[in-house]
Amino acid sequence: MPSSPLVTHRTAFRKALLAWYDERRRDLPWRTAPSLYKTVVSEFMLQQTQVKTALPYFDRWIRELPDFASLAAASEERVLKLWEGLGYYSRARNLHRLGKAVASMKFVPATAAAWRELPGVGPYTAAAITSIALGAREACVDGNVVRILARLTADDTAQRDGSSAAKAFAPLATEMLNPDRPGDHNQAMMELGATVCVRHSPQCLLCPVSAWCAGRAAGDPERFPRLASKSIERTEVLRAWCEHEGRLLLHRARQGSRRLAGIHELPTPEQAGLTAGAVRAGPLLARRTRGITRFHVTESIHAAAAPEMPPADDLAWIPLAEIDTISLSGPHRRWIAEILGTRTQATSAKQPAEGRSRRRSKSA
Numbered sequence: 001m002p003s004s005p006l007v008t009h010r011t012a013f014r015k016a017l018l019a020w021y022d023e024r025r026r027d028l029p030w031r032t033a034p035s036l037y038k039t040v041v042s043e044f045m046l047q048q049t050q051v052k053t054a055l056p057y058f059d060r061w062i063r064e065l066p067d068f069a070s071l072a073a074a075s076e077e078r079v080l081k082l083w084e085g086l087g088y089y090s091r092a093r094n095l096h097r098l099g100k101a102v103a104s105m106k107f108v109p110a111t112a113a114a115w116r117e118l119p120g121v122g123p124y125t126a127a128a129i130t131s132i133a134l135g136a137r138e139a140c141v142d143g144n145v146v147r148i149l150a151r152l153t154a155d156d157t158a159q160r161d162g163s164s165a166a167k168a169f170a171p172l173a174t175e176m177l178n179p180d181r182p183g184d185h186n187q188a189m190m191e192l193g194a195t196v197c198v199r200h201s202p203q204c205l206l207c208p209v210s211a212w213c214a215g216r217a218a219g220d221p222e223r224f225p226r227l228a229s230k231s232i233e234r235t236e237v238l239r240a241w242c243e244h245e246g247r248l249l250l251h252r253a254r255q256g257s258r259r260l261a262g263i264h265e266l267p268t269p270e271q272a273g274l275t276a277g278a279v280r281a282g283p284l285l286a287r288r289t290r291g292i293t294r295f296h297v298t299e300s301i302h303a304a305a306a307p308e309m310p311p312a313d314d315l316a317w318i319p320l321a322e323i324d325t326i327s328l329s330g331p332h333r334r335w336i337a338e339i340l341g342t343r344t345q346a347t348s349a350k351q352p353a354e355g356r357s358r359r360r361s362k363s364a
Helices: 005-024 036-045 051-064 068-073 076-083 090-103 123-134 143-153 162-176 182-195 276-280 320-325 330-363
Strands: 233-244 247-252 284-292 295-304 315-319
Touching: 005 162, 005 182, 036 051, 036 090, 036 123, 051 076, 068 090, 076 090, 123 182, 143 162, 143 182, 233 276, 247 320, 276 295, 284 330, 295 330, 315 320, 320 330
Parallel strands: 233 295
Antiparallel strands: 233 247, 247 315, 284 295
16 A cells, blocks of 8 residues: 555644543543553453453453463463353463463563464554553554544555455554554554444544545545455354253363363254254244354254263253353353243242132132
């Protein structure tokens, strides 16, 4: 991408951007008494997760594991339990591995290149950590920054995906970076994209850098950036609710699994040693949909008889009273709670009706 005319105004742009950030930035916990550790944890949590979703997880994490040493000493089970519900559990495992690596170092890496050698740290995360916590002159380029730069320059070049767009706009982001306050500049750009220069209906009248925005001048900022539409694949998953003597049968993904190693979910018929027909024949307890990357997944949960054969090593009978003590994927924890809660409500509603019937019989 050739140098943009925007670069000629970068001094005024930087000043306006940081003046707005200093006055309007959100009060976020990782910005209060900031530290390298808080920056690392927040950046891992914010990968593919919105700020509002990450906030309660971050607060709990810092209370339980306040530094690299405590993270390094924690068991994987404890780490996964604290992460439960955030999804993309490879992030938690990589953060755990990174914590062990940093805790064992005599000196913390100071460059983005060195941080990229650590578990789970890509170009964006390395730039964010080193610029925010260590003052490195590294520009961060995420979806928010791509959107801002594309609108500022009215660049309608078709990009294959977000990763390609980030690479294309990285040189401009570097040219616009404030060398005196690189971390604040990066946070200001991300803040602007998250709160003002949003994907739909951007608030141009509130934007501190709208004077340099070619997209706004063209009258259609939402046209930028041009990213290829994602092809959504729809798929269906059948789940078995097998309950026996106050216990629920759950599947635990084996270590080494790409996404959910060590995490419990309701089993599919195949995992439970049942046929799909037998499971479908049982009462439908819930049908839920969720999005996983480019997949739109519909999951149907049916009550099913407990399998006759002994469960495999990756299956476990969990007492209902102990469900809260194990690591479940976020959706499955919600669905199990809903099913159990519906049962409790039905029982509570039935008891008063039975009581009224008995009282009428006695009075008669």
